[in-house]
Every structure is written in structure tokens, then in C-alpha cells.
Amino acid sequence: MEKQQIKAELKNYFETEFPNPGLNLEPSTDLLSNFITDSLRVVSTVAFMESHFGIDITEADIGVETFRDLNSLSDFIFSKL
Amino acid sequence: MLGLGLQKPISDEERQKNNQHRHGFVLATLAVLGIFIYLFTEVYQPLGIASPKSFANSLGFNLQHVFDNDDNVDCEIYITDTSEFSNDQERLILFLGSAVAFLLAYYLPFKFKRTALTFSFLAIVVILYGFRPIAGLLGSHIVVYLILHPINVNRKFLAWLPGSLIYLTCSDPSSPTSAVFFNSVVFGYVSFFCYWFILRYLLDKEKFSQIAGTIAIQSAGIITLLGSSIEGLGGNQWKLPLGILLFFFHWRRLFIYHMDFKNGRIPKDLSLLGYLSIFFNPGQIANWSWGSSIGQGYSYTTDRFYNKDKNQLVLDGIKLLGWSIFYLAIGDWIKYNLVYFVRHEMGVPVFWRLRELGCHFVDGGQASVLTIWFSCLFDQIKWFMLMAGVLHFKVGIWKICGYDIEPNMNRPWLTTNLANLWGRITLHYRDFLIRCFYYPVFFRFFKKNLYLRLFAAIMASAGFGNLFWGNIIRRWIGRGLEWRFAIGLLKTWPHFVTLGIGIWVSAVWQLIKKDKTRKPWTWDRKFPLDLIAMYVTLQYYSLTHVFFYTCARGTVWDYWRLFFAGFGIHLEP
Structure with missing residues (x-):
């Protein structure tokens, strides 16, 4: 799977599950301020990534470097595939 | 509002940019701490000024459940397990000490700020508790430090400290000073030899290091379970030295520190002062066991130090301290009036405390749905206001000292x-x-x-x-x-x-x-x-x-x- 495709699927996930009307989700949009704003959203995003992309995620992966924006998140998924 | 280990790291250059002096903010902070001193201590007496109660009366406020018998404002801020001072005196020491810590953290060059806060903490608690309890607190933390961050030859003297300090905290206060000094030196050497010639090599083995770290971090739970089980089986009750008890109150923060450690978020060669600065902060001193998770672990505390303009942090702290005064002063008054209104205007019996409702019910008394609802709700409102008063104070002190700690409530x-x-x-x-x-x-x-x-x-x-x-x-x-x-x-x-x-x-x-x-x-x-x-x-x-x-x-x-x-x-x- 290409990074662009991963990014597109993540974008679709965030816009469907955690809609934020009025905000256009760009690859560099701050996810932690606008979409992943509580612990439930962290774990449901993790569950989505595990089931949709077939990757295994650990607690040590939970960090701002990973969840900062679509770019960092897609890089992370790509590295796990 | 997201913590959960997802805060953003900040560089030293960015921190330096956030370190611009604005003296007006300093004066405002000192004024707010002055209000705390006036309202919640007896300082009005030696100063010969009107008491808070007299002052409120002169303004036409005649509120019940706000003032103490000594005419200052009834306050839930206290220092756990002290014996030397009255509550009012303890609070005075804490407020004055916090003011000094704030000034040091504000004006000292950046590299000295956190060290100044650590030493301010130690100075305040030594005045409040004396040397013995603080020796235990310090000694216990150094044990954790030595296990998680093994030292090299240049700092091997640190291995001497735990034995010496923990002996000091456990020693009989009535023993002659010379004997205590001699024995603490002996125990210092024992701990040095145990660490330097045995433990240091064992800590090189990963499995041992993990187990030792977990035992040190979870020592509060282990000692509590062990001591209580022995007491329950008919043995003697263990009496924990105060210094160890104070260390145990850091248990939750130690647990998060350990999670950070295991996730590789803490430098292995962290200095002892760097370690202590995570736990020793003037914001920790009031009501030790309340909000004992505030500050969390290493990454939360470190990444939130000077991550914003310090004057913005001071302003946020002043706001929280203001809310603290509000909740501390009129929390009981609000609950009193809520209970009075429901009892007398709505005719619904309400219990002042939830435990009273429980005893009434256990003894065969009846309680309507409304009585249960109001009693439970008002009890929580009371707890919320008590906790908000104290915890906003604690977080407010962290904030004025330069940490962007989120409000607990x-x-x-x-x-x-x-x-x-x-x-x-x-x-x-x-x-x-x-x-x-x-x-x-x-x-x-x-x-x-x-x-x-x-x-x-x-x-x-x-x-x-x-x-x-x-x-x-x-x-x-x-x-x-x-x-x-x-x-x-x-x-x-x-x-x-x-x-x-x-x-x-x-x-x-x-x-x-x-x-x-x-x-x-x-x-x-x-x-x-x-x-x-x-x-x-x-x-x-x-x-x-x-x-x-x-x-x-x-x-x-x-x-x-x-x-x-x-x-x-x-x-x-």
C-alpha cells in the first residue's frame, strides 16, 4: 500500500468518525488539537489502524511524534506494514 | 486538554524565548499570595489589622460556614502529618515559601530554575517537618534513582546516601546526636558497599534490573500489603517513619515515571537533581495525598516546563489561585444553602453527609428517591468544592513556577x-x-x-x-x-x-x-x-x-x- 493511499484512508476515517465541520483536514493539520482530542479517540484510532491496515501497535507507539498529523501517522503505518 | 503522554516536547531555545521578565506579573502574583496569607492565616493579629471576618462584616457580608473561630477564613489547605505548628502557621510557611520559590524560579537564569524549585521544596518541608522525615523522603527517592539510573565512578558517593538518610529517618529522636551521626555513617557505608560491589553488577542484567525497578516503584503497595497481612495474622502493627510515608504519597507519580522509563522517554544518565526536580516542587506540599498524580511523570513535567511565555503561565496560575480562594472560602456556604433550600423550601429531608444517609438506611430508616438523589448530589458538590479549592491551589503554584500543568478539575x-x-x-x-x-x-x-x-x-x-x-x-x-x-x-x-x-x-x-x-x-x-x-x-x-x-x-x-x-x-x- 502506498503512503498516499494510507493518507487518504486515514483522512476518510477522521472525517467520518470525528467530524470537525469548518476545518479542512490537510496532511499537516494538527490532529491532536482538532481530531484526537480524548483517550477514547486515541484508542478507537488505534483499533481502526490495527484492523484496517493489519498492523500491530504497542503502548510505546503512543506519542506525539506518531499522532501529530496525517503525514506522521501515515509514515508510522507505512513503517509497520 | 490531552495529556496521556501526547504532549509536545520543547527545545531549550524555545524555552529561553519564553523567559522574558515582566515585573507587573510578579507583583500581581505576590499580591494574590498575600491575599492567601491574609485570609487563611492569623497574620492579621501581629499586623494589627482587621480580621477577614471583621472586614467582611464591615462590607455588609455576614456569611455562615465561612469563618473559623479565630475570625479568619476556614480553609481546607493543610500540611499532612506535621506536629510542630498549628494549621495557620503551616499555611503561612507554605505561602511564604511558595512566594520565595516563585521569585527564584522567575528571576534566576534558566539553567538554575528547576534546581531552585527543588531546593525551595526541600527548605519548606524541612521547616515544616524537620530533618528526619525529609531524610527518609530523600533517601527513598535516591534508592529509586540508583536502581533506574545506575551511576558511574564519578558519582559513586551517591550510593552512600540512602543508607545514611534512611537510618536517620528511622532513628529514635531521643537517641544522642553523636550515636545517630555515627550510626548513619555506618549505614551509609553499608549501603555504599551493597550498591557499589553487588547491586551495580546485578543491575547490568536486564531481568534483574526490571524486577528491582518494579519492586522499588511498587514498594508502597508491597509494604502496605505485607505490613497489613502481618498485622491481620496477629503480629505487631508496623509504624512507618514519616519520611517513608511521604515517599509513598509519590507512588502514583513514580508509577508514571516508571512507564516513561520503560518507554524510553527518560535519559538513562539523568542527573540526581534532574530526577528530584520531577517530584520536589512547592506545588506538591499542600495536602500531600490529595491530587497526588498532579505533575504525572517525567515527560509530562519536563515537556511542560516553560513551554509557553512564562508570564502567560503566571497569569494562568493567578487565575487558578483566584478560583482556589473562591472555592475554599464559600464552598461550605454554598452547600449549606443548597441543603437548607431543599429541606425548608421543598420539604425534602437531605443528609448533610452521605455517610449519615448510609447509617440511617442501614439502621432501618426510610429514604425517598429525592432524599437519596439530593444527599448524594450535594455530597459530591461539597467534595468537588473542597477538592477544587485545594487542587487549584496546588496547580496554581506549579503554574506560577513555570510549569504548564493542566488543572486537575x-x-x-x-x-x-x-x-x-x-x-x-x-x-x-x-x-x-x-x-x-x-x-x-x-x-x-x-x-x-x-x-x-x-x-x-x-x-x-x-x-x-x-x-x-x-x-x-x-x-x-x-x-x-x-x-x-x-x-x-x-x-x-x-x-x-x-x-x-x-x-x-x-x-x-x-x-x-x-x-x-x-x-x-x-x-x-x-x-x-x-x-x-x-x-x-x-x-x-x-x-x-x-x-x-x-x-x-x-x-x-x-x-x-x-x-x-x-x-x-x-x-x-
């Missing part, structure tokens, strides 16, 4: 579900449970079923972790190592189960609800539903506390009956 009346409420009233504690219990379970079990996975993680954190790691500190260690306290604590299990189930239901609802675009409290036709959701959430949460503030002669079944009576369902005794 954040407008719980805006909650619309139980999962959200829990983060609004105990933010740092919630983050502690998530990092230490929720994530470890979530990332290991039931990976194929999200709802089951959430249930396991929520029950592990809000149930098991909350019951043991959360409440042992306040309701067990603080009272003494007796088996009956363990039993008393275990009998509160339904509170944690009903809370966990409530949080799980609200989490599942968040995931499956169809309209995910609407934010709560949007002014539209669903606004009344937000009000109802808020009330139901607060009412349910307060009702679960019938299992928590119990009457000693009641059984768990009695409290299940009381819980269901809150829904109008009457069960047989």
Missing part, C-alpha cells in the same frame, strides 16, 4: 457523559490510570473485538487500578497498616464496578451514536438534551458513592439496596 458541570466527567474532575489521576492500566490492557487483550477490549481496559483502570492504586494511598496507607482498613477498602468494590460499567456504556455510546458532528452545548434544539445528559451523568456518578462513603456497621448488600432505592427499586434486607 475543569468545569464538571459541562460534562454530558461519564467518561468525559472523569477527566473533568480528576484529570491527572485519570491519565495515571490510563497510562498504567488502561493502555497495558487495551494493547494486549481482546484485539478482535473493540467493545470487549474497551470493557476490559476500562474495568482494569476505573475498576481494579482505581480501587487499589488509587485509594490505597488515601484510605489505607494514610490510616495505618491494619488489615481492617484493607477489608474496609475491599468492601467498596461496587463503587468501582458501577463506575466502570457506566464509563463503558458512555464510551460505547460515543462510538455508535449516529450524529457525530454536533458538539455538546451547541445552542440548537438538542440543547435541552445536553442539560438532561449533564444531570443524569452527575446524578449517577454521585449515586455510585453510596458504596464509597459507607457506615461501618453496614454490609455491601445494604448499599446495593440503597443504590437501587435511588432508582425507586426497593429490595429486601
Whole structure:
């Protein structure tokens, strides 16, 4: 799977599950301020990534470097595939 | 508002930019601390000025349940387990010490700020407690430091400190000074030899290092269980030296520190002062066991030091200190008037304390649904205001000292579900449970079923972790190592189960609800539903506390009956 495709699927996930009307989700949009704003959203995003992309995620992966924006998140998924 | 180990790191260059002096903010902070000193100590007497009560009366305010017998404002801020001073004197020392710490942290060059805060903490607690307890606190922390951050030859003298300091804290205060000094030197050498010639080599082995680290971090729980079991089996009761008890009150923060350590977020070669600066801060001193997760672990504290303009942090701190004064001063007055209104204007009997309702019910008394609802709700309102007064003070002190620590309590009346409420009233504690219990379970079990996975993680954190790691500190260690306290604590299990189930239901609802675009409290036709959701959430949460503030002669079944009576369902005794 290409990074662009991963990014597109993540974008679709965030816009469907955690809609934020009025905000256009760009690859560099701050996810932690606008979409992943509580612990439930962290774990449901993790569950989505595990089931949709077939990757295994650990607690040590939970960090701002990973969840900062679509770019960092897609890089992370790509590295796990 | 997201903690959970997701805060952004900040560079030293950015921190330096945030270090611009503005003297007006300093004067404002000192003025606010001056108000604390005036309202909550007896300083008005030697100064020969009007007492807070006289001053309020002269302005036409004649409020009940606000002032003490000594005419200052009744205050819940205190220093745990001191014996030298009155509460008013302790508070005066704390407020003055916090003012000095603030000035040092504000004006000293950047590289000295955190060290200054650490030494300010030590100076304040030495004045409050004396040297012996602080020796125990320091010695215990150095043990943890030496295990997690093995030292090299240049710093081998540090291995001498734990034995010496812990001996000092355990020594008999009536022993001759020369004997105490001699013995502390001997124990210092013993600890040095044990560490330098044995432990240091064992710590090179990964498995041993992991086990030793876990034992050191969990020593509060291990000692509590062991001591209480021995007492329960008919042995003597262990009496913990005060210094060790104070160390145990850092248990939750140590746990998060250890999680950071295991996740590779702490430099292995962290200096001892760097380690101590995480735990020793003037914001930690008031009511030690209250909000003992505030500040969390290494990464949270480090990444939030000077991450904003320091004057903005000071302003945020002043605001919190202002709210603290509000809650400390009129919290009881608000509850008194709520109870009075419901009793006399609505004619509904309401109990002043939840425990009184429990005893009334256990003794065969009747309680209507409204009585149960109001008694539970008002008791929670009272606790919220007490906690808000103290915890806003603690976080306010952290803030004026340059740490962007989030308020532990954040407008719980805006909650619309139980999962959200829990983060609004105990933010740092919630983050502690998530990092230490929720994530470890979530990332290991039931990976194929999200709802089951959430249930396991929520029950592990809000149930098991909350019951043991959360409440042992306040309701067990603080009272003494007796088996009956363990039993008393275990009998509160339904509170944690009903809370966990409530949080799980609200989490599942968040995931499956169809309209995910609407934010709560949007002014539209669903606004009344937000009000109802808020009330139901607060009412349910307060009702679960019938299992928590119990009457000693009641059984768990009695409290299940009381819980269901809150829904109008009457069960047989």
C-alpha cells in the first residue's frame, strides 16, 4: 500500500468518525488539537489502524511524534506494514 | 486538554524565548499570595489589622460556614502529618515559601530554575517537618534513582546516601546526636558497599534490573500489603517513619515515571537533581495525598516546563489561585444553602453527609428517591468544592513556577457523559490510570473485538487500578497498616464496578451514536438534551458513592439496596 493511499484512508476515517465541520483536514493539520482530542479517540484510532491496515501497535507507539498529523501517522503505518 | 503522554516536547531555545521578565506579573502574583496569607492565616493579629471576618462584616457580608473561630477564613489547605505548628502557621510557611520559590524560579537564569524549585521544596518541608522525615523522603527517592539510573565512578558517593538518610529517618529522636551521626555513617557505608560491589553488577542484567525497578516503584503497595497481612495474622502493627510515608504519597507519580522509563522517554544518565526536580516542587506540599498524580511523570513535567511565555503561565496560575480562594472560602456556604433550600423550601429531608444517609438506611430508616438523589448530589458538590479549592491551589503554584500543568478539575458541570466527567474532575489521576492500566490492557487483550477490549481496559483502570492504586494511598496507607482498613477498602468494590460499567456504556455510546458532528452545548434544539445528559451523568456518578462513603456497621448488600432505592427499586434486607 502506498503512503498516499494510507493518507487518504486515514483522512476518510477522521472525517467520518470525528467530524470537525469548518476545518479542512490537510496532511499537516494538527490532529491532536482538532481530531484526537480524548483517550477514547486515541484508542478507537488505534483499533481502526490495527484492523484496517493489519498492523500491530504497542503502548510505546503512543506519542506525539506518531499522532501529530496525517503525514506522521501515515509514515508510522507505512513503517509497520 | 490531552495529556496521556501526547504532549509536545520543547527545545531549550524555545524555552529561553519564553523567559522574558515582566515585573507587573510578579507583583500581581505576590499580591494574590498575600491575599492567601491574609485570609487563611492569623497574620492579621501581629499586623494589627482587621480580621477577614471583621472586614467582611464591615462590607455588609455576614456569611455562615465561612469563618473559623479565630475570625479568619476556614480553609481546607493543610500540611499532612506535621506536629510542630498549628494549621495557620503551616499555611503561612507554605505561602511564604511558595512566594520565595516563585521569585527564584522567575528571576534566576534558566539553567538554575528547576534546581531552585527543588531546593525551595526541600527548605519548606524541612521547616515544616524537620530533618528526619525529609531524610527518609530523600533517601527513598535516591534508592529509586540508583536502581533506574545506575551511576558511574564519578558519582559513586551517591550510593552512600540512602543508607545514611534512611537510618536517620528511622532513628529514635531521643537517641544522642553523636550515636545517630555515627550510626548513619555506618549505614551509609553499608549501603555504599551493597550498591557499589553487588547491586551495580546485578543491575547490568536486564531481568534483574526490571524486577528491582518494579519492586522499588511498587514498594508502597508491597509494604502496605505485607505490613497489613502481618498485622491481620496477629503480629505487631508496623509504624512507618514519616519520611517513608511521604515517599509513598509519590507512588502514583513514580508509577508514571516508571512507564516513561520503560518507554524510553527518560535519559538513562539523568542527573540526581534532574530526577528530584520531577517530584520536589512547592506545588506538591499542600495536602500531600490529595491530587497526588498532579505533575504525572517525567515527560509530562519536563515537556511542560516553560513551554509557553512564562508570564502567560503566571497569569494562568493567578487565575487558578483566584478560583482556589473562591472555592475554599464559600464552598461550605454554598452547600449549606443548597441543603437548607431543599429541606425548608421543598420539604425534602437531605443528609448533610452521605455517610449519615448510609447509617440511617442501614439502621432501618426510610429514604425517598429525592432524599437519596439530593444527599448524594450535594455530597459530591461539597467534595468537588473542597477538592477544587485545594487542587487549584496546588496547580496554581506549579503554574506560577513555570510549569504548564493542566488543572486537575475543569468545569464538571459541562460534562454530558461519564467518561468525559472523569477527566473533568480528576484529570491527572485519570491519565495515571490510563497510562498504567488502561493502555497495558487495551494493547494486549481482546484485539478482535473493540467493545470487549474497551470493557476490559476500562474495568482494569476505573475498576481494579482505581480501587487499589488509587485509594490505597488515601484510605489505607494514610490510616495505618491494619488489615481492617484493607477489608474496609475491599468492601467498596461496587463503587468501582458501577463506575466502570457506566464509563463503558458512555464510551460505547460515543462510538455508535449516529450524529457525530454536533458538539455538546451547541445552542440548537438538542440543547435541552445536553442539560438532561449533564444531570443524569452527575446524578449517577454521585449515586455510585453510596458504596464509597459507607457506615461501618453496614454490609455491601445494604448499599446495593440503597443504590437501587435511588432508582425507586426497593429490595429486601
